[in-house]
Amino acid sequence: xxxxxxxxxxxxxxxxxxxxxxxxxxxKVFEQLFEIGNRSLLMACxxxxxxxxxxxxxxxxxxxxxxxxxxxxxxxxxxxxKELAPVMMSVLIAGRIGSAMAAEIGSMRVYQEIDALRTxxxxxxxxxxxxxxxxxxxxxxxxxxxxxxxxxLGGGFVSVVNHRIAxxxxxxxxxxxxxxxxxxxxxxxxxSFVFAVMIGTVSCxxxxxxxxxxxxxxxxxxxxxxxxxxxxLIADYYLTRFLLVIDHD
Amino acid sequence: MTDAPTxxxxxxxxxxxxxxxxxxxxxxxxxxxxxxxxxxxxxxxxSGKSVLLxxxxxxxxxxxxxxxxxxxxxxxxxxxxxxxxxxxxQSGALLSSLTVGENVGLYLAEHRLKKPDEIDRVxxxxxxxxxxRGVKHKMPSELSGGMxxxxxxxxxxxxxxxxILYDEPTSELDPLSTITIGEEILALxxxxxxxxxxVTHDRDLAFGVADRxxxxxxxxxxxxxxxxxxxxSQHPFIRKFLTADFKFNASSQSA
Numbered sequence: 001x002x003x004x005x006x007x008x009x010x011x012x013x014x015x016x017x018x019x020x021x022x023x024x025x026x027x028k029v030f031e032q033l034f035e036i037g038n039r040s041l042l043m044a045c046x047x048x049x050x051x052x053x054x055x056x057x058x059x060x061x062x063x064x065x066x067x068x069x070x071x072x073x074x075x076x077x078x079x080x081x082k083e084l085a086p087v088m089m090s091v092l093i094a095g096r097i098g099s100a101m102a103a104e105i106g107s108m109r110v111y112q113e114i115d116a117l118r119t120x121x122x123x124x125x126x127x128x129x130x131x132x133x134x135x136x137x138x139x140x141x142x143x144x145x146x147x148x149x150x151x152x153l154g155g156g157f158v159s160v161v162n163h164r165i166a167x168x169x170x171x172x173x174x175x176x177x178x179x180x181x182x183x184x185x186x187x188x189x190x191x192s193f194v195f196a197v198m199i200g201t202v203s204c205x206x207x208x209x210x211x212x213x214x215x216x217x218x219x220x221x222x223x224x225x226x227x228x229x230x231x232x233l234i235a236d237y238y239l240t241r242f243l244l245v246i247d248h249d
Numbered sequence: 250m251t252d253a254p255t256x257x258x259x260x261x262x263x264x265x266x267x268x269x270x271x272x273x274x275x276x277x278x279x280x281x282x283x284x285x286x287x288x289x290x291x292x293x294x295x296s297g298k299s300v301l302l303x304x305x306x307x308x309x310x311x312x313x314x315x316x317x318x319x320x321x322x323x324x325x326x327x328x329x330x331x332x333x334x335x336x337x338x339q340s341g342a343l344l345s346s347l348t349v350g351e352n353v354g355l356y357l358a359e360h361r362l363k364k365p366d367e368i369d370r371v372x373x374x375x376x377x378x379x380x381x382r383g384v385k386h387k388m389p390s391e392l393s394g395g396m397x398x399x400x401x402x403x404x405x406x407x408x409x410x411x412x413i414l415y416d417e418p419t420s421e422l423d424p425l426s427t428i429t430i431g432e433e434i435l436a437l438x439x440x441x442x443x444x445x446x447x448v449t450h451d452r453d454l455a456f457g458v459a460d461r462x463x464x465x466x467x468x469x470x471x472x473x474x475x476x477x478x479x480x481x482s483q484h485p486f487i488r489k490f491l492t493a494d495f496k497f498n499a500s501s502q503s504a
Contacts (some may be wrong), residue, residue, distance in 0.1 A: 005364060037307065108344070112340055113342050113344050113345070114416040115336075115342065116336070116338060116342035116343075116404075119306055119334065120335075122355045122356070122359045127359065
């Protein structure tokens, strides 16, 4: 992955330069948005419902034992908004959408469809990469927003029904409202936007550089997913530090 | 051939060399293809024919040498874009996510050269030109190999090409479909006077459509001439290539 970082950045730069083509490619952007957003929404909601529930289940009893059970709403709220929803959704989307992007573009490369585009003077960056990166950059933060809200609901539900926590829905959400600020949610959305660009760029690059037959496509898909997840986790650390510095300023 | 309309273009290949992983694939190719002629490059699999074709259309950059389209080097920026070049790939290379009609009209739609209803008309016309009725709304996966090749030719024709490159146009096709494709190549020469460069190892196709034939082996051009001159060539490799068949192999093995 790291030996190709220059190529990946160059492809991203070419995609940025192609931005004026967005209006012309709007149909493909909408198709990709539907593919990424609509088809992943249910999965994202289920995943985040349980993530919120698990965070409440793990931390709730500990807080309650120490007499600070009322702080559970804030804890679940902050951890979901700033960390868990952006990272978990990005990992989910890297697996679901990054793999699909690498497989589709990779098979187009292997079966000479990309060469056919080039012979028609159709730039694969404009035709294939730009709509995908743009769509995932819009869809992932939107999914994360849903995931945050559903995750909070999951956390609140577990806090109410679990007998070792047993705090009211109102207590949970009043504390959440007190602790979580709009900027915390924006913080998570910024992270997810950066992760989305990374997933889109890495997966499209992997697809475009696929060589060999079906085995090559399989290799590209694996690389796209693994590299995206590794990059997400590394970038998460540095983004968190960066956003904390901004936060304190 | 020289009186062909200026619609078609000539191609010149000068000292073309290309290696992959230090393995030479093209070892100094020199060719001249006249305007409006059907030029066939024939040779066994792995002789570098398809690589040569990919260089002519600008999909690969040579290590050495150059390709001239109507006297202008492909190395100069935008030369390939100034001429209308089209390529019919071995697999057809139709975009599997688009319908046949969308594939054929892709060039016009992406470059906004015509309005959607005009594109639709042109697509229908080109498909009918190639005897493909009622396939416009089908997906490429629903077509036979021969139909895919003809759709690929229809897609190439939409560009109104000055030069068409065919990469193994009859591979994987039955003899009847092979004849149909051969007839299409000749019909295009007659009707739109396009220059055609055909890469194949199919001897029947080569002798059926070619104005001139180049025989290629191991990255080198061994012989260039008219079909009759090729037939009369005494070059050992060409004799072997042209006469090889099951009977020949059986007798040579028993000997």
